[in-house]
Amino acid sequence: MSQLSARSKANFAVMLGLMAQTYGVDTVAETFSATPEVHQMLMDKIVLQSSFLQQINVMPVTEIKGQKILGSASGLVTTRTNTTGAGERKGRHLLDLDAQGYELHQTDMDTALLYSMIDSWAKFPDLADRYANYINRAIATNKAMIGWHGTSVAATTDPTANPMGQDVNKGWLQILREQAAAQVLTEGDTAGKVILGASGDFENLNSLVHGALSMIPEEHADSGDLVAIVGRDLITRDKGRRYAQHGELPSEKQRIEMAQTIDTYGGLNAFTVPHFPARGVLVTSMSNLSLYYQESSIRRQIVDEPKKNQYADYRSQNEGYVVETLEKAAYIEGANVEFVEEQA
Incomplete structure (x- = not known):
């Protein structure tokens, strides 16, 4: 049984109910996913926690691997063609899309919330927002950190040996090292x-x-x-x-x-x-600079873990870093x- 106080348990249950409503599921205690629209909304809330992420592209894609979406507009589009003879006007490609493409990897963002912290927050009427901001701020910080320090994609990461997330994903700087x-x-x-x-x-x-x-x-x-x-x-x-x-x-x-x-x-x-x-x-x-994520790839479950006096929030999605135009x-x-x- 949960060791939360009665008030905390009731308030937290309300928060979980609101979360389930947002996702359009019956309960968040079982693994669930989100529609593209809800996934976009959740990512937007993470981005709002980082002034840096707000300046770059954080974009949904449909495939786990493919061609880049953006690129630098280059070349001359303002031209003229004499069409009275055999000449024809031709549209010119502006986006400079290189052949490197992108690849996304499953990224876990698992957190835990101790009963004692929930008890401390139970008195606040904005418990749901307070909890969401607490989680989203940490996730946003990690995304930027891995973007600068990520050098590899390990099957099982080691946060102790790689405290900057070096083995979680290949970030922008590593992409330049390898591709340019x-x-x-x-x-x-x-x-x-x-x-x-x-x-x-x-x-x-x-x-x-x-x-x-x-x-x-x-x-x-x-x-x-x-x-x-x-x-x-x-x-x-x-x-x-x-x-x-x-x-x-x-x-x-x-x-x-x-x-x-x-x-x-x-x-x-x-x-x-x-x-x-x-x-x-x-x-x-x-x-x-871009961060791609696969729409509807988010998986989430919130589990009561009384043996550890906490709730665990298990979340994952497929994502990857992209330098749109290497040059x-x-x-x-x-x-x-x-x-x-x-x-x-």
Whole structure:
């Protein structure tokens, strides 16, 4: 028997009833799936928990493996054809869809909610929303983290050995390493190292970002929507150098703290995002990064586990990461970046 208090048990039962109603099932205690519309709604709620996921594409697909859906609009569509003779107007393909395609993998998102936590939350009238936000926030964080750190797809993952989800799925950076190696800079003049500093491969962060930009072909480099995603160690180092140079001047100190002097690097708007490699630099557009999930692939069951004093929420769906246009992305391998400090 459940060890929940009577009030907690009643309130939690109401929440589970509302969940069953949302999914259109009799009970959530048995494994169930969702219609494409409900699945979309659930994914939208996860996306809302992450400002980063809101900027990229999180899209449903019907097949577990197939051709990419999006791509970069390229080529000239504004033309003219003399049709009075044998000439015919022809539609031109704008989307640059490469042959790599995508592949989705079953991804489990299993969580547990202790009775003690349910008892603590029972007094809140918004128990259902509070629980959903609690779960969705963790899932959203994990999706972004795996997108940056995922390198493999293990049959059984090991969270202890791979705390960043390295073995859950292949993320965007790994896709670039495998499918567009020429656009991943792993070393400069020193084997296996990219040295940042006056005597290194790149003098400063501006030149490092510009170096990444220079690896992108002109037709994409001039697209107008490229940004630089920059690791926090690089931002911190650059801000520290600016403090050292101008920190004693009140006006300059305020500008540095408000980030008004470091919002662009290499001519691109710069962003830091959660869990991005601390010394990495990725130049691409946010719309070039996607997370696909197979519609109606979600499976869920909520099980009372009194022997563990908890409810377990078992959830899975098929999903995968996609770089829509490989040539529109370039990465400086963060693990290889080293700093060289100038002598005073």
